[in-house]
Amino acid sequence: MARKKKQDNWVELESQPVPGGSHLLEVDDLKMYFHTQDGVVKAVDGVSYTLDRGETLGVVGESGSGKSVTSLTIMGLIDMPPGRIEGGDVRYRGKSLLKMSEAEMQHIRGNDIAMIFQDPMTSLNPVYTIGRQLSEGMRLHLGYSKDQAMKRSIELLSMVGIPNAEQRVKDYPHEFSGGMRQRVMIAMALACDPDILIADEPTTALDVTIQAQIIELMQQMQEKNGNAIIMITHDLGVVADVADKIMVMYAGSPVEFGTAEEIFYGSMHPYTWGLIRSIPKQIEDKKQPLTPIKGNPPSLVNAPKGCPFSPRCPYAKDICHQKKPEPFYTSTGHYTKCHFANDPEFVKANAPETSRSAAARASKGGEA
Ligand SMILES: Nc1ncnc2c1ncn2[C@@H]1O[C@H](COP(=O)(O)OP(=O)(O)O)[C@@H](O)[C@H]1O
Ligand code: SF4
Ligand SMILES: [Mg+2]
Numbered sequence: 001m002a003r004k005k006k007q008d009n010w011v012e013l014e015s016q017p018v019p020g021g022s023h024l025l026e027v028d029d030l031k032m033y034f035h036t037q038d039g040v041v042k043a044v045d046g047v048s049y050t051l052d053r054g055e056t057l058g059v060v061g062e063s064g065s066g067k068s069v070t071s072l073t074i075m076g077l078i079d080m081p082p083g084r085i086e087g088g089d090v091r092y093r094g095k096s097l098l099k100m101s102e103a104e105m106q107h108i109r110g111n112d113i114a115m116i117f118q119d120p121m122t123s124l125n126p127v128y129t130i131g132r133q134l135s136e137g138m139r140l141h142l143g144y145s146k147d148q149a150m151k152r153s154i155e156l157l158s159m160v161g162i163p164n165a166e167q168r169v170k171d172y173p174h175e176f177s178g179g180m181r182q183r184v185m186i187a188m189a190l191a192c193d194p195d196i197l198i199a200d201e202p203t204t205a206l207d208v209t210i211q212a213q214i215i216e217l218m219q220q221m222q223e224k225n226g227n228a229i230i231m232i233t234h235d236l237g238v239v240a241d242v243a244d245k246i247m248v249m250y251a252g253s254p255v256e257f258g259t260a261e262e263i264f265y266g267s268m269h270p271y272t273w274g275l276i277r278s279i280p281k282q283i284e285d286k287k288q289p290l291t292p293i294k295g296n297p298p299s300l301v302n303a304p305k306g307c308p309f310s311p312r313c314p315y316a317k318d319i320c321h322q323k324k325p326e327p328f329y330t331s332t333g334h335y336t337k338c339h340f341a342n343d344p345e346f347v348k349a350n351a352p353e354t355s356r357s358a359a360a361r362a363s364k365g366g367e368a
Contacts, residue, residue, distance in 0.1 A: 022094045023050040030088035032073045039301040043069040045252040056229040058239030061249035067232045071198045076105040110141035114194035116185050116202045124173040131169035141192050156187040179210050198230040237279040248272050251308035258334035268341040271309050276352050
């Protein structure tokens with residue numbers, strides 16, 4: 001197999017050990033605002049999480065909560081201006097991505113961190129064959145010859161379930177169905193065996209069978225190569241079986257972050273409870289049947305003064321409208337931004353039945 005092409009003075013980050021005490025990816029109080037004519041859009045407003053090799057992080061929240069923009073910021077794909085980093089950091093293998101040059105970031109995007117975008121058609125070039133588009137990255141980033149890259153393209157297309165790949169590699173994007181184009185995007189993301197794969201709602205437009213196949217494919221890749229995956233979705237049910245950790249986002253900011261176990265069975269946030277109660281049948285809640293969350297997310301230009309969820313939260317008190325809640329951490333790193341998260345009685349009385357263990361956990365390990 002061809003070696004990765006080295007630029008002068010370039011240190012292959014993917015082959016560097018993660019420095020002791022740090023994680024593969026560390027997003028640390030990241031803030032990225034858009035400065036528009038209508039005002040400042042606080043699209044990413046204090047996002048923090050960590051991710052290690054072999055782990056899958058689910059990023060969940062309603063449309064407009066900042067899920068895509070957070071990932072695009074990490075990838076260095078936001079135009080600045082109108083975007084501007086207002087604070088925080090993103091470290092990959094201990095190195096700040098925010099301090100890298102555009103050339104370094106291009107290298108990272110080709111080799112280390114790949115993203116499957118929400119809309120596959122906008123990411124494929126209509127005038128080039130599928131094979132050429134798949135080959136391009138491998139020739140550029142892995143130093144493959146034309147023949148090697150084409151052979152590998154055919155292999156990848158077969159892997160993502162495109163029948164008759166030797167022929168189909170010569171087709172143009174318009175000759176592929178929507179589901180097949182999405183598979184091509186996944187093949188492209190897998191082509192350079194990224195350390196981190198970010199999949200932005202990769203299955204939303206696909207039918208249930210293909211959704212399951214694609215998630216399985218990403219998991220197979222992960223089992224074989226130990227990659228980390230970030231799976232972005234508006235549907236908590238999609239990540240129920242695949243995520244190790246989950247970050248629940250609301251209005252540009254995480255309201256809760258924890259292991260999948262902590263989120264599904266020990267959640268301490270009313271918005272997460274609403275999401276759990278909106279999943280049909282997946283998680284049984286004896287206390288309350290399927291209930292969608294009422295109302296709409298707030299504008300990110302004039303966000304509410306207090307807790308961003310306060311206009312919709314059935315438990316909101318005066319303090320919620322006045323003051324933003326600070327994160328409440330348990331001893332395991334599970335955090336929640338709600339004024340009452342450290343009140344076991346509040347959690348016990350209101351959380352879905354699946355989450356009752358949170359009360360015990362909060363009273364045992366919790367510290368503000
Ligand atoms: N280029 C831009 N200029 C101004 N606002 C933007 C831009 N791109 C996205 N936004 C805003 O950022 C917010 C977060 O968007 P996004 O991350 O796409 O949400 P999600 O992926 O959770 O549906 C939205 O309010 C969206 O309108
Ligand atoms: S801080 Fe108040 S409004 Fe916000 S989620 Fe908690 S109870 Fe609801
Ligand atoms: Mg999105």
